[in-house]
Amino acid sequence: MNSIAKRLLLISFILSLLITGILYMYLNKFNTPSKVEEFSNVLVASTNIPKGTVIEKKMLKELKLPKDSVQQGYVKDYTLAVGKITKENIIKDEIILIEKLQNEKINELSFNIDENHRAVSVNVTGDTGVSYLLKPGDFVDIIVFLSEKKESSKVVRKDIAKVILQNVEVLAVDRNMTRENNPKDDGKIPARFFVTLSVPSKDVEKLVLAEDIGKIKLSLRPVRSNEIINTNGTVENDFFLSTEEKYIYYKVKKGDTLRNISRAFYGHPDNYDILKELNNIKNENVIVPGMVIKVPVSKE
Numbered sequence: 001m002n003s004i005a006k007r008l009l010l011i012s013f014i015l016s017l018l019i020t021g022i023l024y025m026y027l028n029k030f031n032t033p034s035k036v037e038e039f040s041n042v043l044v045a046s047t048n049i050p051k052g053t054v055i056e057k058k059m060l061k062e063l064k065l066p067k068d069s070v071q072q073g074y075v076k077d078y079t080l081a082v083g084k085i086t087k088e089n090i091i092k093d094e095i096i097l098i099e100k101l102q103n104e105k106i107n108e109l110s111f112n113i114d115e116n117h118r119a120v121s122v123n124v125t126g127d128t129g130v131s132y133l134l135k136p137g138d139f140v141d142i143i144v145f146l147s148e149k150k151e152s153s154k155v156v157r158k159d160i161a162k163v164i165l166q167n168v169e170v171l172a173v174d175r176n177m178t179r180e181n182n183p184k185d186d187g188k189i190p191a192r193f194f195v196t197l198s199v200p201s202k203d204v205e206k207l208v209l210a211e212d213i214g215k216i217k218l219s220l221r222p223v224r225s226n227e228i229i230n231t232n233g234t235v236e237n238d239f240f241l242s243t244e245e246k247y248i249y250y251k252v253k254k255g256d257t258l259r260n261i262s263r264a265f266y267g268h269p270d271n272y273d274i275l276k277e278l279n280n281i282k283n284e285n286v287i288v289p290g291m292v293i294k295v296p297v298s299k300e
Contacts, residue, residue: 038067042095043075049090052111057082060096073098085111109196112171118204119171121196126189128217134195135179138170141219142197144210162233163219164210165203167226172196230291232280252291258284265295 046061053059057078075081075096084101113119126132134140142165149157171177174193195218199207210216229251250261258276259269276284279293287293 039064040067040074041076043078043081044096045090045092045094048092049086050115051086051089052113053086055081055084055086055101065095071095071097075101107177109171109177112177113198116201117198118201119196120199120204120207121194122207122211122216122218123192124195124216124218125192128215129193129195130218130220132173132189132193134170134173134218134220136170136172136177137179139167139221139225140170140197141166141221142168142207142210143217143219144214145217146214158235160233160235163229163231164206165199166228167221169198170195171198228290230288231293232291235280247294247296249292250295252287252289252293254289256287256289258287261293261295265297 042063042065043060044063045059047059049055049059060078060081075098080098081096081101084103086100087102088100090096090100109119130140141163143161143163145161146157146159148155148159173195174190197207207216250265252261258272258281262271262275263269265271272284275281275293275295278296281287281293
């Protein structure tokens with residue numbers, strides 16, 4: 001009996017040791033420190049950045065992201081991004097990658113077009129294209145000439161010349177995109193050549209239609225001139241103005257009406273119909289700020 005008791009006691013002791021060991025390991029795993037997650041500083045776009053844009057610091061912001069979640073080639077320092085040019089569109093909150101940036105200006109046409117503009121080439125001649133003197137970076141106005149139009153022997157439109165677009169940037173002349181003289185230029189004016197323009201998206205259709213139904217002409221603007229003038233165009237009758245009168249050109253201001261303008265120049269509103277007819281205005285109540293109208297005044 002004593003030997004059985006001894007065996008039981010030994011077995012109990014061994015079991016207690018095993019249970020103690022298992023309990024120790026179980027409890028010990030809760031005390032094992034978890035792996036510390038590493039983070040990296042990354043630069044992301046704070047706004048949408050179109051391709052061809054020179055990056056400014058205000059376009060970026062800094063974030064901390066788990067290192068394992070960030071792809072290779074990310075930018076973590078402002079000095080590595082500011083002043084660089086984007087080779088692709090970068091959307092807001094996108095991580096800035098080295099591979100999407102370039103140090104120097106990209107000499108490709110699509111990278112030199114402003115957002116919401118389109119590049120459109122027009123076919124001109126020496127007399128309609130400023131005698132081949134245009135250079136990329138110049139700005140021009142575009143004038144269209146429309147010949148008389150009749151419907152059932154009735155004249156519905158007289159010959160008219162009208163400025164349709166103003167302050168339009170020249171992107172290229174033929175295939176030359178720089179202001180340096182074209183080495184192939186022999187000093188002669190080509191019979192026809194192409195001028196590529198940066199046209200606001202909303203005006204592309206207007207330019208295409210004008211070139212198709214009329215004759216367009218480019219007018220070179222002076223350097224640093226941003227003035228925009230609105231007119232109703234010029235018709236043949238404008239060439240035969242009375243020699244007893246002279247005309248001044250008045251730029252319409254906000255709130256102006258033809259009656260108010262007549263009152264300002266003549267002391268009464270009754271001459272508004274003269275202004276309406278002279279300036280080919282169909283609706284006397286529709287004149288917009290910036291529009292320029294001819295006002296006949298005494299020669300004296």
